[in-house]
Amino acid sequence: MNPDPDYSAAYLRVDLGVQGRGVQGRGVQDHGVQEQGVQRQGDHPAAPDGDLPSGHAFVFTIGRGNDIQLAAVASVAERLIGRPVRAVLDDLGGLWRELVHDSQLRWLGPEKGVMQMAIGAVVNAMWDLKAKLAGKPLWLLLSEMPSEALVDLVDFRYLTDVLTPEQALSRLRRWEDSRGERIEALRRNGYPAYTTTPGWLGYSDEKLARLCAEAVQQGFAQIKLKVGGNVADDRRRMAIAREVVGTEIRIATDANQRWETAEAIEWVRQLAEFDPVWIEEPTNPDDLLAHAEIARGVAPIRVATGEHMANRVMFKQFLQAGALQVAQIDATRVAGVNENLAMLLLAAQFDVPVCPHAGGVGLCEAVQHLSMFDYVAVSGTVDGRVIEYVDHLHEHFVTPVELRQGNYVAPLAPGAGTEMLPASLERYRWSGRG
Amino acid sequence: MNPDPDYSAAYLRVDLGVQGRGVQGRGVQDHGVQEQGVQRQGDHPAAPDGDLPSGHAFVFTIGRGNDIQLAAVASVAERLIGRPVRAVLDDLGGLWRELVHDSQLRWLGPEKGVMQMAIGAVVNAMWDLKAKLAGKPLWLLLSEMPSEALVDLVDFRYLTDVLTPEQALSRLRRWEDSRGERIEALRRNGYPAYTTTPGWLGYSDEKLARLCAEAVQQGFAQIKLKVGGNVADDRRRMAIAREVVGTEIRIATDANQRWETAEAIEWVRQLAEFDPVWIEEPTNPDDLLAHAEIARGVAPIRVATGEHMANRVMFKQFLQAGALQVAQIDATRVAGVNENLAMLLLAAQFDVPVCPHAGGVGLCEAVQHLSMFDYVAVSGTVDGRVIEYVDHLHEHFVTPVELRQGNYVAPLAPGAGTEMLPASLERYRWSGRG
Numbered sequence: 001m002n003p004d005p006d007y008s009a010a011y012l013r014v015d016l017g018v019q020g021r022g023v024q025g026r027g028v029q030d031h032g033v034q035e036q037g038v039q040r041q042g043d044h045p046a047a048p049d050g051d052l053p054s055g056h057a058f059v060f061t062i063g064r065g066n067d068i069q070l071a072a073v074a075s076v077a078e079r080l081i082g083r084p085v086r087a088v089l090d091d092l093g094g095l096w097r098e099l100v101h102d103s104q105l106r107w108l109g110p111e112k113g114v115m116q117m118a119i120g121a122v123v124n125a126m127w128d129l130k131a132k133l134a135g136k137p138l139w140l141l142l143s144e145m146p147s148e149a150l151v152d153l154v155d156f157r158y159l160t161d162v163l164t165p166e167q168a169l170s171r172l173r174r175w176e177d178s179r180g181e182r183i184e185a186l187r188r189n190g191y192p193a194y195t196t197t198p199g200w201l202g203y204s205d206e207k208l209a210r211l212c213a214e215a216v217q218q219g220f221a222q223i224k225l226k227v228g229g230n231v232a233d234d235r236r237r238m239a240i241a242r243e244v245v246g247t248e249i250r251i252a253t254d255a256n257q258r259w260e261t262a263e264a265i266e267w268v269r270q271l272a273e274f275d276p277v278w279i280e281e282p283t284n285p286d287d288l289l290a291h292a293e294i295a296r297g298v299a300p301i302r303v304a305t306g307e308h309m310a311n312r313v314m315f316k317q318f319l320q321a322g323a324l325q326v327a328q329i330d331a332t333r334v335a336g337v338n339e340n341l342a343m344l345l346l347a348a349q350f351d352v353p354v355c356p357h358a359g360g361v362g363l364c365e366a367v368q369h370l371s372m373f374d375y376v377a378v379s380g381t382v383d384g385r386v387i388e389y390v391d392h393l394h395e396h397f398v399t400p401v402e403l404r405q406g407n408y409v410a411p412l413a414p415g416a417g418t419e420m421l422p423a424s425l426e427r428y429r430w431s432g433r434g
Numbered sequence: 435m436n437p438d439p440d441y442s443a444a445y446l447r448v449d450l451g452v453q454g455r456g457v458q459g460r461g462v463q464d465h466g467v468q469e470q471g472v473q474r475q476g477d478h479p480a481a482p483d484g485d486l487p488s489g490h491a492f493v494f495t496i497g498r499g500n501d502i503q504l505a506a507v508a509s510v511a512e513r514l515i516g517r518p519v520r521a522v523l524d525d526l527g528g529l530w531r532e533l534v535h536d537s538q539l540r541w542l543g544p545e546k547g548v549m550q551m552a553i554g555a556v557v558n559a560m561w562d563l564k565a566k567l568a569g570k571p572l573w574l575l576l577s578e579m580p581s582e583a584l585v586d587l588v589d590f591r592y593l594t595d596v597l598t599p600e601q602a603l604s605r606l607r608r609w610e611d612s613r614g615e616r617i618e619a620l621r622r623n624g625y626p627a628y629t630t631t632p633g634w635l636g637y638s639d640e641k642l643a644r645l646c647a648e649a650v651q652q653g654f655a656q657i658k659l660k661v662g663g664n665v666a667d668d669r670r671r672m673a674i675a676r677e678v679v680g681t682e683i684r685i686a687t688d689a690n691q692r693w694e695t696a697e698a699i700e701w702v703r704q705l706a707e708f709d710p711v712w713i714e715e716p717t718n719p720d721d722l723l724a725h726a727e728i729a730r731g732v733a734p735i736r737v738a739t740g741e742h743m744a745n746r747v748m749f750k751q752f753l754q755a756g757a758l759q760v761a762q763i764d765a766t767r768v769a770g771v772n773e774n775l776a777m778l779l780l781a782a783q784f785d786v787p788v789c790p791h792a793g794g795v796g797l798c799e800a801v802q803h804l805s806m807f808d809y810v811a812v813s814g815t816v817d818g819r820v821i822e823y824v825d826h827l828h829e830h831f832v833t834p835v836e837l838r839q840g841n842y843v844a845p846l847a848p849g850a851g852t853e854m855l856p857a858s859l860e861r862y863r864w865s866g867r868g
Contacts, residue, residue: 004537063538065549068509072502072548103438104497110691110719110742113547114506115499158718161695161727257544261595284592285544286747288722289754293595308544310744313720320723 006063007393008430009361010070010118011420012077014055014125016085055129056419059117059332060360066430072118076105080122089130093153096123096338100155112310116335123336124366128416138337138416139372143183147172150377154342158313162320168345175380182376190407191372192382193389194222194252196359198241201226205240212244219406222250222277222386228258231270238274247275252304254280261290265297278304278326285309291323302326307357309333312342319350328357328388331366337416340370344378354379359390364401365417368408396424440497441827442864443795444504444552445854446511448489448559450519489563490853493551493766494794500864506552510539514556523564527587530557530772534589546744550769557770558800562850572771572850573806577617581606584811588776592747596754602779609814616810624841625806626816627823628656628686630793632675635660639674646678653840656684656711656820662692665704672708681709686738688714695724699731712738712760719743725757736760741791743767746776753784762791762822765800771850774804778812788813793824798835799851802842830858 059069076099080088088095099119100111108115131138142150151169175182195218198211215223225241227234234253241251253276259267264282271279279301283290285308295303306328309315318324327347329340347354354374356367364387371387379385387408394400398419402409411417493503510533514522522529533553534545542549565572576584585603609616629652632645649657659675661668668687675685687710693701698716705713713735717724719742729737740762743749752758761781763774781788788808790801798821805821813819821842828834832853836843845851 005541006538061538062541064536065506065509065539065542068502068506068548069542071505072499075499075502102498104440104495105499107439107496108499108503108551109547112720112744113543113549114502115547117542158694158721158724161724260592284747286546286745287592287751289751290592290595310546311720313718317721317723 004063007361008061008063008066009058010061010066010073010121011058011425012056012073012121012125014077014080014122014129016052016054016129053129053132053415054419055125055127055132057121057124057128057332057336057416058362058418058420059121060363062360065114069114069117072114073121076115076118076122077125080126085129089126089133092123092126092130093155093338095126096153096335097155099123100335111313111335116311117332120332120334120336120339123338124331124416124418127337128418131416132414135414137369137411137413139186139369139376139410140183142337142341142369142373143179143376147176147377150341153338154345155338156342159316159342159346162316163346163349167349171345171348172377175377178380179376182380186372186375186410190404190409191368191375192221192386193403193406193408194224194250194355194386195220195389195391195406196224196254197391198223199225199254201229205236208237209240209244212241216245216249218403220249220389221406222252224252224254224280224388226256227253227271227279228255228267231267234267234271235274238271238276242274250277252276252278252280255282257281257284257308259283261287261293264290264294268294268298268301272298272301276301278302280304280326280328281307286314288314288318288321288323291318292321295322295325304328304355306330307333309343311335312339312346315343316346319346319352325352327352327354329354329367329370330357331363331370337370344370344374348374348379353384355384355386356388358388359392361393362397362418362420364389364394364408365397365399368401368411369416372408372410396420396428438497441795442495442497442500443492444495444500444507444555445492445859446490446507446555446559448511448514448556448563450486450488450563487563487566487849488853489559489561489566491555491558491562491766491770491850492796492852492854493555494797496794499548503548503551506548507555510549510552510556511559514560519563523560523567526557526560526564526772527589529560530587530769531589533557534769545747545769550745551766554766554768554770554773557772558765558850558852561771562852565850566848569848571803571845571847573620573803573810573844574617576771576775576803576807577613577810581610581811584775587772588779589772590776593750593776593780596750597780597783601783605779605782606811609811612814613810616814620806620809620844624838624843625802625809626655626820627837627840627842628658628684628789628820629654629823629825629840630658630688631825632657633659633688635663639670642671643674643678646675650679650683652837654683654823655840656686658686658688658714658822660690661687661705661713662689662701665701668701668705669708672705672710676708684711686710686712686714689716691715691718691742693717695721695727698724698728702728702732702735706732706735710735712736714738714760714762715741720748722748722752722755722757725752726755729756729759738762738789740764741767743777745769746773746780749777750780753780753786759786761786761788763788763801763804764791765797765804771804778804778808782808782813787818789818789820790822792822793826795827796831796852796854798823798828798842799831799833802835802845803850806842806844830854830862 131141195215268279282294302325304326305324307330358364358367399413565575629649702713716728736759738760739758741764792798833847
């Protein structure tokens with residue numbers, strides 16, 4: 001479904017001005033991982049004031065439309081200009097409600113697509129700023145917040161049929177006393193990752209086999225293969241991968257929305273003998289009833305989805321319908337950390353593991369914080385959980401992710417991981433067409 | 435949920451240039467029905483070339499974010515510049531697929547919110563142009579197309595589990611021979627309307643009673659009341675309305691997404707004695723499982739929704755789940771005439787009546803064409819069907835709707851009804867902030 005991505009981002013920086021406030025938005029577009037044909041235009045980004053930290057966030061896009069996304073981010077961010085920053089940072093739940101329930105902006109969704117992602121960038125930039133001011137990585141900042149404060153971050157409107165604030169609080173309290181142990185475990189062991197490197201369509205069988213072997217050598221316990229082009233090809237590639245990685249390494253599959261319902265069931269059954277751990281995005285990402293039917297049709301192979309999940313209300317329904325067994329939250333698709341926190345709580349309520357979507361530009365850097373916080377305070381476990389890892393574009397970030405023996409190393413630097421290097425912002429800045 | 439609407443529109447005009455091509459987009463914002471405090475800025479709109487018709491369309495918004503919507507419309511429209519217009523108009527199904535399945539733009543949805551509405555404006559402008567060039571109102575243009583050509587307009591991707599192209603063709607053929615009779619009936623009788631005039635919250639009981647009586651005198655067979663503020667108030671207002679209109683006139687109710695699931699069921703049951711014909715938007719418009727539960731809980735009162743329906747895949751699921759019994763399609767929420775045609779076919783497949791959402795700016799003018807076409811070629815009936823009518827802002831349109839004895843008069847002027855008067859575009863043009 002995504003034949004020609006042109007990896008891009010609508011990028012937001014929130015500066016503390018001389019009065020300790022101010023917002024600035026601008027757009028950065030990275031023309032593909034080859035970094036060729038880059039057109040650089042526009043002014044130099046302004047330097048932040050002195051040593052005050054800035055809040056950074058972005059919406060990952062795949063090319064055309066990045067300018068629309070940027071306009072939406074700027075429009076939402078503008079509302080914060082001139083506000084006392086500390087007051088905003090002390091009530092990020094209130095900020096979320098204000099932005100999401102703005103009735104005029106809400107009309108353009110409600111709670112989906114360009115506007116929801118724009119709100120997400122603004123919310124996430126404030127979280128980055130808050131974490132930097134606290135001198136902590138975001139995952140640790142969240143992991144040290146009182147349970148009551150975490151519940152206050154979530155808007156339970158339209159969720160109460162499956163999750164009330166009281167139920168959420170009760171869940172968080174269950175793990176409160178032992179948070180310290182899991183924080184230490186994260187610092188020691190990191191968080192399990194899986195790699196998509198071997199699995200792109202178009203690789204020769206020899207390259208597939210070689211990359212599978214390398215993934216095992218690098219310590220990954222799971223790999224992922226794209227499927228859905230041709231079932232005979234998929235079977236051959238699955239056979240090669242299974243042969244190389246053995247029976248202990250998990251193989252996930254990803255169809256990128258290619259199928260109709262019946263086709264999905266038929267196709268996945270033909271891959272069953274190679275023991276795929278999940279089938280990802282079998283059909284249209286809004287179609288929870290189709291996902292539920294597919295899940296029934298391909299069990300015990302699990303259905304995974306979430307990178308295009310529009311909001312917490314859709315997520316709730318996928319859980320209610322048994323339409324997903326693996327929840328792939330995304331750091332920049334919904335309205336930021338707060339909405340992802342709601343989704344972590346919902347997933348835990350249904351005992352569904354969260355295995356975030358990553359890759360793109362900076363999604364690995366951002367989403368690792370959510371999984372680590374989930375382990376410390378929400379689900380209390382890493383069993384069956386794994387964060388996607390795609391090995392590209394990390395060099396553009398101030399605090400790039402670090403992998404060690406197939407695990408994300410817990411980041412220690414203050415912030416949400418979402419700040420790009422000034423040189424990258426400058427080099428790939430995009431303000432033209434084409 | 436919409437306490438302070440500032441009725442607006444992102445407006446698109448597609449001009450045939452001297453080479454018979456060209457696209458121009460610009461924004462118009464109408465600052466409320468009082469038309470006070472209007473700020474007029476910007477250049478005069480350029481006049482179209484000679485006597486060639488232009489295609490006009492818009493996305494209705496309620497204020498902030500209209501500029502974002504306009505940017506999205508312009509971005510999509512730009513892709514048409516320089517194309518041979520006749521070729522585009524001869525394959526509007528192909529245009530729809532091209533725009534909706536553009537993988538880069540699709541990332542910003544997929545198929546929802548700002549981007550889907552932007553595609554809708556472009557598609558609808560082309561339909562307006564096509565109808566003008568054919569010298570026919572849109573409803574008649576569609577009603578005279580061969581069934582095969584209508585099926586070609588629809589993208590059945592992700593719909594085939596409930597509706598295949600063959601099933602759609604079979605349905606359309608059923609009514610083909612008798613289309614002429616219904617075209618004549620429309621010209622003679624028009625299409626039933628209902629009025630929202632009596633039902634706004636905040637009116638005194640006396641005003642409510644007076645407006646209910648006027649609606650009956652004007653010939654409307656249905657009125658609609660807003661509910662959800664306070665159950666005692668709702669009961670009192672329903673009692674007054676029922677007393678005034680008698681038992682033969684239908685009373686619809688509209689909650690504008692106010693409730694949680696259980697709350698909705700409890701509340702609506704307390705209104706049951708006043709025999710409401712439907713409860714509209716009881717909760718979050720994405721929540722088909724909640725709507726289905728509410729529908730089961732309040733039957734035989736029907737659940738109505740659709741003005742925020744993001745796309746045909748969501749609509750399909752609402753039908754599958756029994757989550758709506760009245761389908762309120764909207765002319766500018768989805769990707770234009772083609773997607774609404776898909777929704778008309780789906781509704782007919784599930785035998786659910788289509789009672790369009792209207793009001794706003796120009797929605798009455800636009801959506802009447804879809805209902806009239808539905809009657810002629812898809813459902814073959816007006817039984818249980820009624821188009822919303824809101825009596826404002828019609829004076830800004832070149833071909834304003836005409837009501838006669840509670841019925842929309844079938845429009846005869848060529849086009850889709852979506853062209854605004856140059857003077858209105860000029861007067862309410864908006865290019866600033868605030």
